[in-house]
Amino acid sequence: MDLRGIDLNLLLVFEAMAEHRSVTRAGEAIGLSQPAMSAALARLRALLDDPLFIKVGARMAPTDRAEALTEPVRRVLQTVRGEILLPGGFDPARSERTFTVITPDIGEMLFVPPLVARLATHAPGVRLNVISRPRTAAADALAAGDADLAIGYFPDLRGAAFFQQKLFDNRHVCMLRQDHPLAHSGALALGDYLALQHVVVHPDGREHVFEQYLARQGVVRNVVLELSHFMSLLPLIETSDLVATVPQDLAQICQRYARIRVLAAPIEAPDIPVHQFWHRRAHKDAACAWLRTQVQGLFGSR
Template identity: 75%
Template sequence: MDIRTVDLNLLLAFDAMLEQRSVTRAGEAIGLSQPAMSAAVARLRTLFDDPLFVKTGAQMQPTARAQALAEPVRRVVQTIRSEILRPGGFDPARSERTFTLITPDIGEMQFVPPLLARLAAQAPGVRLNVVSRPRTAAADALASGAADLAIGYFPDLKGAGFFQQKLFDNRHVCIVRRDHPRAGDGTIHLDDYLALGHVVVRPDGREHVYEQHLERRGIDRKVVLQLSHFMSLLPVIEGSDLLATVPMDLAQICQRYAQVCILESPISAPAIPVHQFWHRRAHKDAAGVWLRAQVATLFGRASADS
């Protein structure tokens, strides 16, 4: 028998006949008229080359062949109903899924701890895999399913096939050590800003929005140190007279864990819009919908310092 010739609806009719032992009642059970059900039984007899059900008194009794088919057919029907046709859903309390997030090292410090706490409370079996990817690699990872979500500033993830939700605008501020000579009133004048030595973080493969803004305005700072990772700022700022201009969310983290002071920048620069991004292949995935709702609840706000 060639499986391509098998109509799965016939298996449903067979299962109904086993249950009801009547063409009329079996048809009613699966929504077929009496003629349509009779036609289905006829096709089943042809398919299996056996009468399958024969009239005995008031009922249609299964033949030996039908009895042999009863259990495997029932398993197939139940599998289709319970696993294939079941509406997609996600139970965070029972799930053991691993979500892969793309975010830069700032995001690891800003987003992961609150999200991890939310998972511990609502989805204790769920695990996180947090990775950093350049812009083009982030697009490929989301499109292929290697990652579920990207959180941060990804200006290339705006084409067809991608969805986004804005979380907040991240403006730039300055940080210096707490007892820095310029840390007095929470502001710094442009002349002092340009006279001080600066430490600049330039992560590989990431957009340098503030650097590009200064270049367009022709502003040249005295850059004493360049770093590849924002995490390295903490000991550098705390142990020197250098100044760094960073997004507000990073400045707040630095202030939380180190002896640093936040100063208003004398240079007005465009804020960085922070979004969560996902691919259309995951748009209706119940688990992905749940995860994005948690991210929006935890981090959706007007600005990074609100």
């Protein structure tokens, strides 16, 4: 294949299709109309001699070739964005800038320690200010310049004013105390799961993917306790027969600090899509672009 015949914009089309599985939504994500997106997809199919995405029900499912190309295309675009197109004017080794990042308390546990370690190595003078905001307030903070980046699950950050980049999907698991009668059952049966007493966490009063899915399916659990902070689960799970259904990454962290057993959830709810979001005002800011590249390098497709 002659490299002179490859349009880099077609890789953006591929990336958007791989993430959104919809011609319309993919086009909206990269600023193309549906006809323009369809034409670009046709060019991409001809270039690679493969249909790449096939309509299955309401979604466009990737072919085997598309599945194999997703990660290589992501790496190419990450290199272009983070090393070739990065604007000048920001030297991380000498900068004393303060970045403000919005993330919930679970994000503080998951994202902040690796990011702080990366900054200590590559940008020792850079400071990090991590804040928590409700979903609706996160948009206002980014738009006003009060925050540079939001990392996590923020389904309200949509529209032309915001950019987003997929990092990874987080599945749901169950946490029990290590000596719970069901802790070594291998997997929780649905009947046992529903018979247990549950504790749920609603940071900032927010509903989560799992609760929304249960409501749509008409599944009712015996919820006896609701909390505002994930870390409050540690002493409760360790010293009671309560069960908590949480994102897998959080459960793995909890295991480091408490005698907790993690089991697969008996209900296959949709995974939690984790993105980084930024406002268009910061899109071409060299320092913010550098920070986004670090976040993608640390957490992309983990």
